[in-house]
Amino acid sequence: MIDSTTTGNAPPAIRTRGLQMSYGTNRVLRGIDLEIARGEVVVLLGPNGAGKTTTVEILEGFRHPSAGSVEVLGADPADAGHAWRARVGIVLQSWRDHAKWRVRELLEYLGGFYVPYSGAVARPWPIDELLAAVGLADDADTPIGKLSGGRRRRLDVASGLIGRPELLFLDEPTAGFDPQARRDFHDLLASLSDLETTILMTTHDLDEAEKVASRILLLVDGGIIADGSPDTLRRQDFGKxxxxxxxxxxxxxxxxDDPVAFLRGLLTDPEATIEELEVRRNSLEDVYLKAVER
Amino acid sequence: MSTPLAALPRTAWRAARRQTRIDLRTNLLTGAGISYLITPVITIAVMIFLRDSTIMESTISAAQHLLPGMLAFGLVIGGVMGVASELMMEREDGTLLRMKAVPHGLQGFLAGKTLTHLLLNLVSAALIVIPAAIVFPDAAPANPASWLGLLTIFVVAVVVTIPLGALLGAALRGYGQLGVGMLGAYGLSVISGIFYPLAALPAWLQVVGQIFPMYWLGLGFRHAMLPAEAALLELGGTWRTVEMVVVLGIWLVIGVVGAPIALRKMIRGVSGSKVAESRERMLSQGY
Known part of the structure; x- marks a missing residue:
């Protein structure tokens, strides 16, 4: 949610300059420059091992970059304080923690930590509203260990949202979802972006990125090779x-790189037999699939 | 953590109490609660079995002598190994990561954990002492002063063991190491004078036993609960209170200084990808 005092010249939610990450000699991120405005729904798309998770973990403040500068909601996440933490939501891929707690108990417990950070934005999110929003209203008193995989992920989303974050991180949130759960989840994201929550989500699913994103960043081999709205990217020329x-x-x-020049040469050769002539421009999908194949 | 407990916001402290309430319920009032009856049942059963034997030609019955030792043993296992294994599990299953993502979450979580274990230890100690006192009135503290002594050494035991458990849990890498630690703790009970006076062991094992807090906590419990003449069964024939305070004090410092350092280092390493790795490993290897 945008604070009324900052809407005039709102600073970006996320800004990085020359972000690099190396583990030993292995360079995972090769200088990422990124600016994400408030209210954007950005999908970081890329094959496994492209550096998506590393990028998100640096922005969350859970990893220190090897070089470069990072600013998230106006602070360096590596040493931002508790008040900053209260404005950021993280949807984790949990799997078996708090198995004996009931759904409502965990959300009330987590919500309690946000009470001092209530201001223009009322924190935490009232539990019953939140449960309804993520479709868990009927499971409020279910022990968490008894939730199905899909419902457990809804709880993960709910616990990322309990503090009514201005900025929400989701790392591969729909991994393991069936098509229905995936559809529900996309609807939930749409309703969140209506609340002007800035969202940064990772996925390796191109379809999903095109559905939910207002902007797609294509991350391949530790660098951003394409950046734009799904429509722009679809029309964009990817070189060859x-x-x-x-x-x-x-x-x-x-x-x-220049099919027109090549065709001029090819077609003016009177001796050449040319049948079934076809020119194909690379699409986002081609670029992506080639990156994934590697 | 980085902020001392005193600086814990009231809301985080309230969350810690909520966590304690829920964890006490899920520990004690579910099927898992049965495990809290195992040590009391074994203790009483062994005491009944030993009721007619005395220790080393003294007037102290073996049953009487066993009770304080079992209390020390239970508190060390619960406080050190219990806390350590819980922390290890919570690092891998994403609990710590979840709390790390919440303002003051880790401080609230660790405060809640300390409170939970304080109360769980109190419950398990009471479950041993109270039935034993009913079945063997001789084995129970004889007067209010000795009940007070029992309470004092209980508090000492909890304050020494919980930080050591946190230190160990943060330092251990993987369940293999935890298993070794668990075996070590049980092995330690044999050379800590829990079941029989240390004087009965070879001299070098006596020295090894006296390095660790289990022996000194056992000594403290015997001091609190047994009649004065029982001191003759101890090394040197006295309760060695000064030595006890010194050794337990050293272990307390190790725990209180080491635990925050080890925890901070461990928590820095917690991330979504680490939790995902643990999950993969668990699903493919089963541990």
Whole structure:
């Protein structure tokens, strides 16, 4: 939620400059410059091992970058205090903690920590409203260990939201969801973005990114190789195109940065047999799939 | 943690009490509560079995002598190994990460954990002392002064063992090491004069036994609960209170200084990817 005093020239929710991360000689992030405005729903899309989780953990303040500067909600997450923590929500992929606690008990317990940070934004989120919002109203008194996998993830979302965060991090939140749960989850995200919560989510699912994001960052090999709204990215030119044709004997494929120039040359050759001519530009999906294949 | 407990906001302290309430309920009022009856049942059964034997030609019955030892043993196992294994589990299952994401969450969580274990230890000690006092009036503290002594050494035991448990839990890497620690703790009971006076052991084992707090806590409990002539059964024939205070004091300092350092280091390493790794390992290897 945007504080009324800062709407005039609201500073970005997230800003990084030259963010790098290395483990020994292994460079996981190669200088990331990023600016995310308040209220954006940004999806960090990339194959496994691209550096998504590392990026998110640095922004959450759980990891220290090797180089570069990070600012999240106006503070360096590495040494931001409790008041900053209260404005940030994190949806974890939990699996068996607090198994004997009831759903309501865990949320009331976690919510208690946010009481001193109530101000323009009332914190914590009232439990019954929150349970209804994530679709757990019927499970308030269920022991957490007895929840199904999908319902457990809803609880993870609820505990990330209990402090009514201005900025919400979700790392692969829909891993292991069935299609229905995934759809419900996307609806929930849409309703959150209506509340002007800034959301940064990671996924390796292109479809999902296109559905929920107002902006997609494509992270491959520790660098951002594409950045824009799903529509912009779909239309964007990703460099190389492929020219394919059949010369009467075999099928030929020629990758080129300038298909027009290549075609001029090809078509003016009076001797050449050219059948089934086709020019394909790389789409976001092509770029992504190539990155994933590696 | 980085902020002393005194600076804990009232709301975090309230959350700690809520956590304690819930954890006491899930520990004691569910099937798991049965495990709190195991040590009392074994203790009483062994005491009944030993009721007619005396220790080393003294007037002290073996049953009487066993009770304080079992209290010390139970508190060390519960306080050190219980806290250590819980912390290890909570590091791997995401509890610590969850609390790390909440303002003052870890401080509130650790305060709640300390309070929970204080009360759980009180319950398990009472479950041993009260039935034993009913079945064997001789074994119970004889007068108010000795009940007060029992309460004092109980508090000392809790204050020494819980920080050591936190230190161990933060330092241990993996369940293999925890298993070794558990075996070590049970092995220690044999050379700590819990079941039989230390004087009956070879001299070098006596020295090893006296390094660890289990022996000194056992001595403290015997001092509080047994008649004065029982001191003759101890090394040197006295209760060695000064030595006890010194050794337990050293262990207290190790725990109180070491636990926050080890916890801080452990907590820095907690992240979503670490929890995910533990989950993968658990699902594929089963531990």
């Amino acid at each position: 195109a492929e020219v394919r044709w059949f010369d009467g004997e075999q099928h030929l494929v020629h990758p080129t």
